[in-house]
Amino acid sequence: MMKIILICAITVMLVACGEDAVAPETESAFPKIHANKFLKYVNTQSGLPAGEYQLKMSSNGTFNNISYQIEVVKGTATDDANLQPETFTGEWISGQTSTETFLLNQAIGVEITMASSAELTIGLYKNDQLMAATQTTSATEPAVISIAASNISNAAYSDAYYRAVDPDNTRTTLAGWLDANGFDQGDETYVAFRDTKDLGYGRSMFARKRADGGTAIYVDNYIVKLGGPSPANYGPLNVHAAVEQNRKYHAGTNAIEFSPIDASDPNSPMITKFFTFKPADSSGVQERLLEADLDGRGIKPVPTTCISCHGGAMLPLDKNGEFQLQSLQTAKLNLLEIDTFEYSDLTGFSQLEQSENLRTFNSIIADTFEQQKNQTGVKGHWSADFAIEIAKGRYGDDLDNGSFDTAYVPAGWQQNGSRPSGVASLYKTVIEPHCVSCHSLRGTEIGESTKVEVDGELISLANAVNFSSYEKFISMSDRIIDYVYRRGQMPMSLRNYERFWQNPQGKPTFLASFYLGLTS
Structure with missing residues (x-):
């Protein structure tokens, strides 16, 4: 019982x-x-921990009294937060300390804006520790303190990631990525299917081995939208769009390469690098994206949308604002789970007819595991x-x-x-x-x-x-x-x-x- x-x-x-x-x-x-x-x-490595915070105002000016208005927005539109701003009005008096207090009931970021009747400096503190650089108003501009809700999901993080994996900016478009990875010589294998359990796209996927022993894979994603944020958008019609490569329903392209961390040194350790490109514009150019809506649940920054499912460990940027080497070394490719896919009934695109190409994909991916396993000197190395x-x-x-x-x-x-x-x-x-x-x-x-x-x-x-x-x-x-x-x-x-x-x-x-x- x-x-x-x-x-x-x-x-x-x-x-x-x-x-x-x-x-x-x-x-x-x-x-x-x-x-x-x-x-x-x-x-998410939140920008600020939960707790009580103080805003402290100061001035080196000649004014004795300065009025101020402060607005505190907790989080951004994509965060789990109440976006109603908290407002404060007050007056800084010479020789005194002006302090306002607010509470964060969860770890998140903030945007603090202060306007004042004269030049005034604002600082954000927690337990008397300064949490961000102080900011000062001017005659025409407010003071703004902005701390991202997540240290690993914001535009600065995405910028730093692309600087790390593409320091020469040769991959800012899909055409540039294809050229850098030798696809002008053709692809080694190709498959088309619908990914039923991950993103639901129809996927046309291409792969080739790089001259340096690495691997490059890109996938065109197709969605036949039936209206609104419906789960039906990620249904069976997508596989047909992928097989036909119908650009009307092309939702963008994801690209992954397993290549030397230092492009000038082919003997440097191989790492997995992610790139996301938007659909083609009127000139046929597919530009690289800093953020994307991959699942119909809102725009999110890259590479976290990729690395979250590819075994990566996300660390905040270093003190110089650069992407950390240890994070770069943690990402991997995913095996194709071919029995979870949906296939087309058109000739040449059944699971059986594509079985050899699917096996080739998995063989290529497994080879990257072997290469990562054999790398030495990588801190906290993954067990492959x-x-x-x-x-x-x-x-x-x-x-x-x-x-x-x-x-x-x-x-x-x-x-x-x-x-x-x-x-x-x-x-x-x-x-x-x-x-x-x-x-x-x-x-x-x-x-x-x-x-x-x-x-x-x-x-x-x-x-x-x-x-x-x-x-x-x-x-x-x-x-x-x-x-x-x-x-x-x-x-x-x-x-x-x-x-x-x-x-x-x-x-x-x-x-x-x-x-x-x-x-x-």
């Missing part, structure tokens, strides 16, 4: 959890979700073993000639005497379709030394975030419960989230049963 009550309770919680809004046509069975949450990095195991295992350990095996289960998820019944089913039902494509790219070789015994063998739980075994996955229970059931932040892409929650009594309850010990 207790188990039945727990299952009912968790089901009610699943349906009710979340925040405030779903797209108009989203089925009501989905838990409520915030309108701009998806493809946002979980830890699990991603390589998946890539090879899905093709019977033969990426050159094997056939895709839809029944493949990695060793860490196969049933044995010490694992609860249903572990392999959990992998095939939840972990593989909703988690592993991103989580196999996460983590580092650095980690805790905690070990558990599995069939008489001690297994380390270090790097548990990569979900390479049931034991590692279940060791993350508290965090998974928080991100999946309480916050509704995982799965991180909207289409994947919708598929996971389509039947709350199905996958969400099946996953919850392992945490509640209800598998017997």
Whole structure:
């Protein structure tokens, strides 16, 4: 009886959890979700922590009394914040301290604007610590203190990223990127499909190996919009637009290259670099974008929209405002999960007819894993073993000639005497379709030394975030419960989230049963 009550309770919680809004046509069975949450990095490195702040006014002028008006806007239009500004009016009196206090009830950014009757300086403080450079009004201009809501999701961050991956500005257009990566010599392989669980686009994807041993892949994205922010926009029609390469429905192009971090040194470590380009203008030029709306849930800065699903670790810019090397070295390519795609019924574009090209893509991508694994001297280096195991295992350990095996289960998820019944089913039902494509790219070789015994063998739980075994996955229970059931932040892409929650009594309850010990 207790188990039945727990299952009912968790089901009610699943349906009710979340925040405030779903797209108009989203089925009501989905838990409520915030309108701009998806493809946002979980830890946004907020500009300011929550707490009480002071605005302190001072002047070196000859005036004894200066009146001021201050407006404090907490966050920006894309943040989870009340955008109603908080206003203050007052007077600075010579020889006295003028202070106004406001509260941030969550970590976020602010924009503070002060106008005054004479030159006046404003400073933002927390616990008597100056939080930003002071600003001074003039006869014609107000003083403005602006702190981005996120240290990793703003225009300055995007600018710094492109400076790091394209210091010579040779890739500011798609044509420039294609030329820099040798596509004037043609592509090595090509596929077309609809990505049903990530972004829902129809995708025409091209790849080639670079002369320096790297890899370049670009994908034209197609959306047949049926009106409004409807999930139907990301439906089956898109695959036909992709197969036909119908530019009327072209939504833009994403490009990824795995190439030397130093373009002038072909022996420098390879890193994964992301570029996003808008649809062609009237002259046929596709310009590079600093921000994009990839999933119909609002514009977000790049590269966080890409790196969030490509295993990257986002660090704030360094003290000089430059993108940090450690962040650049963390991103990876994603394997193509070919059994999750939707294919066209036109000749030449079925899954079977494209199987060799799809295998070639995965072979090329797996090669980048091997190259990253063999790099030395990279701080906190990623452990590529699990991603390589998946890539090879899905093709019977033969990426050159094997056939895709839809029944493949990695060793860490196969049933044995010490694992609860249903572990392999959990992998095939939840972990593989909703988690592993991103989580196999996460983590580092650095980690805790905690070990558990599995069939008489001690297994380390270090790097548990990569979900390479049931034991590692279940060791993350508290965090998974928080991100999946309480916050509704995982799965991180909207289409994947919708598929996971389509039947709350199905996958969400099946996953919850392992945490509640209800598998017997």
